Amino acid sequence: MTLIDPRRSIRSALDALSEESGVAIDAGLVLSTLGPPLEVALAPWFDGAALERACRRFRQLHEPVLTDETDPMPGAIEAVGAVRALGGKTVVITAKYEPHARTSLQAVGIVADAVVGWRYGPEKGEALRDHAAQVYVGDHAADVQAARVGGCVAVAVATGGTTGPELQDAGADVVLPDLLAFPSWLERWMVGGARHNA
Secondary structure: OOOEEOHHHHHHHHHHHHHHHOOOOOHHHHHHOOOOOHHHHHOOOOOHHHHHHHHHHHHHHHHHHOOOOOEEOOOHHHHHHHHHHOOOOOEEEOOOOHHHHHHHHHHHOOOOOEEEOOOOOHHHHHHHHHOOOOEEEEOOHHHHHHHHHHOOEEEEEOOOOOOHHHHHHOOOOEEEOOHHHHHHHHHHHHHOOOOOOO
16 A cells, blocks of 8 residues: 555455355455455465456456545655656556556546556566666565566555565665655655656
8 A cells, every 4th residue: 555545445346246256255354465466365265267257356346436435545645746846757556457556546636657557576676677767665575576676766665564674674775654754755865866767
């Protein structure tokens, strides 16, 4: 949970999927471990072809509730604005299904220069390189790994299921409590001689 808080919409879709399928999905567990792809999140309850069907159906159930049940994380809009104000570009790289990522960002009023979906861990790093990103902000150890692969400064925010110490142990260059602290950090980093593409 870096830019958006998807918990309400995910819970709604999981509850509907559970009711339809007759499978008792632990929504609380899924919500406490957000970050990995949907296929990983649903793997404790489905496998093989059933997992593929469950993921497809989840996305169908999720889409109608995205606009009304997605919230911005504290400081997210300001963080994106700070990048733009300093002449940078914002690229959102996520494990989420890309059309849903775009809808979610639009729902909370965040405008990114580019959105890349269905990427996780090292795959995010490849996308970071493709976009010549210099800073990657995430809330998961896999995001720190992505920053390393992408050759970026790894900025971690302790707003998801991973604690600040865990993010530090994962190798983050900077650990912030949340995105409210990002604009001032970014300004200091820019003054320190960084180029203008975050």
